Amino acid sequence: MMxxxxxxxxxxxxxxxxxxxxxxxxGCAACRAELEALYQRVAQxxxxxxxRPARDRWPAVxxxxxxxxxxxRGRWGVSGLAAAAALAGLLVFRPFWSKPVDAAELARVKQQxxxxxxxxxxxxxxxxxxxxxxxxxxxxxxxxIAVIDGELAQLGPSRAQARPADLVTLWQQRVELMExxxxxxxxxxxxxxx
Amino acid sequence: MTISxxxxxxxxxxxxxxxxxxxxxxxxxxxxxxxxxxxRVLRRPEDAExxxxxxxxxxxxxxxxxxxxxxLWGWIRQIATSKALxxxxxxxxxxTEELHEESVVGAGAGAGAGEMAGVGVIGASAGMSPGxxxxxxxxxxxxxxxxxxSRAVVWLHDVEGYTHEEIAEQMGKTVSFSKSQLAxxxxxxxxxxxxxxxx
Numbered sequence: 418m419m420x421x422x423x424x425x426x427x428x429x430x431x432x433x434x435x436x437x438x439x440x441x442x443x444g445c446a447a448c449r450a451e452l453e454a455l456y457q458r459v460a461q462x463x464x465x466x467x468x469r470p471a472r473d474r475w476p477a478v479x480x481x482x483x484x485x486x487x488x489x490r491g492r493w494g495v496s497g498l499a500a501a502a503a504l505a506g507l508l509v510f511r512p513f514w515s516k517p518v519d520a521a522e523l524a525r526v527k528q529q530x531x532x533x534x535x536x537x538x539x540x541x542x543x544x545x546x547x548x549x550x551x552x553x554x555x556x557x558x559x560x561x562i563a564v565i566d567g568e569l570a571q572l573g574p575s576r577a578q579a580r581p582a583d584l585v586t587l588w589q590q591r592v593e594l595m596e597x598x599x600x601x602x603x604x605x606x607x608x609x610x611x
Numbered sequence: 612m613t614i615s616x617x618x619x620x621x622x623x624x625x626x627x628x629x630x631x632x633x634x635x636x637x638x639x640x641x642x643x644x645x646x647x648x649x650x651r652v653l654r655r656p657e658d659a660e661x662x663x664x665x666x667x668x669x670x671x672x673x674x675x676x677x678x679x680x681x682x683l684w685g686w687i688r689q690i691a692t693s694k695a696l697x698x699x700x701x702x703x704x705x706x707t708e709e710l711h712e713e714s715v716v717g718a719g720a721g722a723g724a725g726e727m728a729g730v731g732v733i734g735a736s737a738g739m740s741p742g743x744x745x746x747x748x749x750x751x752x753x754x755x756x757x758x759x760x761s762r763a764v765v766w767l768h769d770v771e772g773y774t775h776e777e778i779a780e781q782m783g784k785t786v787s788f789s790k791s792q793l794a795x796x797x798x799x800x801x802x803x804x805x806x807x808x809x810x
Contacts (some may be wrong), residue, residue: 421792457801461750470646471656474664479631481664481670486629533684550770597703 421448426455479552486559500549519585526588533595558598565591616644618685626701627675634674638667641684645691648771652695652763654755655678692767696781699759752760753803761796768793 421429425438429452434442442448569587618640625633669690670732677686754762756759763782767773768789773781775789782789 423798424790427790427794427797454801455797458750458797458804462754462765463770465651465751466648467643468648470660470663472660474642474660474667477637477664478667478671479635482631482634484674485646495740500771552631556629560629571720 420445420452422544423455430459431453439532449506483552483556483559486556486563489549489563499591523588526592529592530595533592533599537595537599555601558594558609562591562594562598565594616640616682618683620679623674623677623679626671627677634667634671637670637683641687642667644684645687648688648691648766649695649752650768652772653698653759654762656710658698662691664692665694669694688771692773692781696763698765700783747808749804750800753800756803757796757799761792761799764789764792765796765800780797 419437419441419444425434426448428434429438429442442452489592565587569584571590612638616689618637622633626637628751630721646659646663649666650659653659653662667708670687673690711777754765757765760782764778767781768775775786775793778784778789779786
């Protein structure tokens, strides 16, 4: 006597069984029992207890996220600096602008930004343990710095000629954010006794 | 396994803006189902933890693309499944596992035409209630002895509710492959349970 195969039973469970399989299962106690066992097995699989990870992987995820953000900021920063340097050259050597940019102020804030970057590197924030609150604050500041770097990178010569003061303003904002970021790291370092 | 996976919209919005606290809250909400899925498919806790980490790195990278169509868990589960299956594809077939499985099941475990699926061989486990502990232990052990591919197909289809079409697409295989893997896996599970694999 031909009985249902597992393919037949799975199709019956899915409501897709052939006419032969439906008819056979209706009249065959063994195949009906096997179909019931299949239902039971699936129900048991669904009822298996949820396993939980032994280790907390969130710190690793968070560190990965922050590292990616820093890399992104670094990319924007390099291109931003290059663009800003080009624009600064244009601004200084184009005397016909109606409202010349304060080249000295631009140079000052750029130097200030570079100094802060160096100080931040010395703290090596990637290599330190940090609290979730500090990490969140630092990440928010880094995001805002990345936005400014993006604006610096995208500030074309035509826009800079039209609004030369924007360049200085952006650099000033960048310095302010860098100072806040330094403050977060320094405060945390002091708090943990580093 | 019953876990509440409801997430407030405001939390998703904050996560999309890059808020680390919101992202951690999402991680806490979904770490168990993601880990559980990966563990059931891959079996080794360290692999499952790696998939958990890779999944959430991808979630953070891509959450801005989540449009709110469908449940967030469905979107995250898709990423977790993809990461787990990618790990299977990249790993070489573990010969020891396959050999062990074959030794338990014995030759001729296919679900081909003409094979009697269960005549007269309904084991004691079949009569147990789904939640009974001995039945669960037996089934869990038998399930772990399936190959990675079989475990993936069974778990995704029978527990997570994926269709064969969805599994085939995720695995880069055909619908027939998925169906035949499921049938073979159930034949093996039944035989292992009947032969007392837990002993």
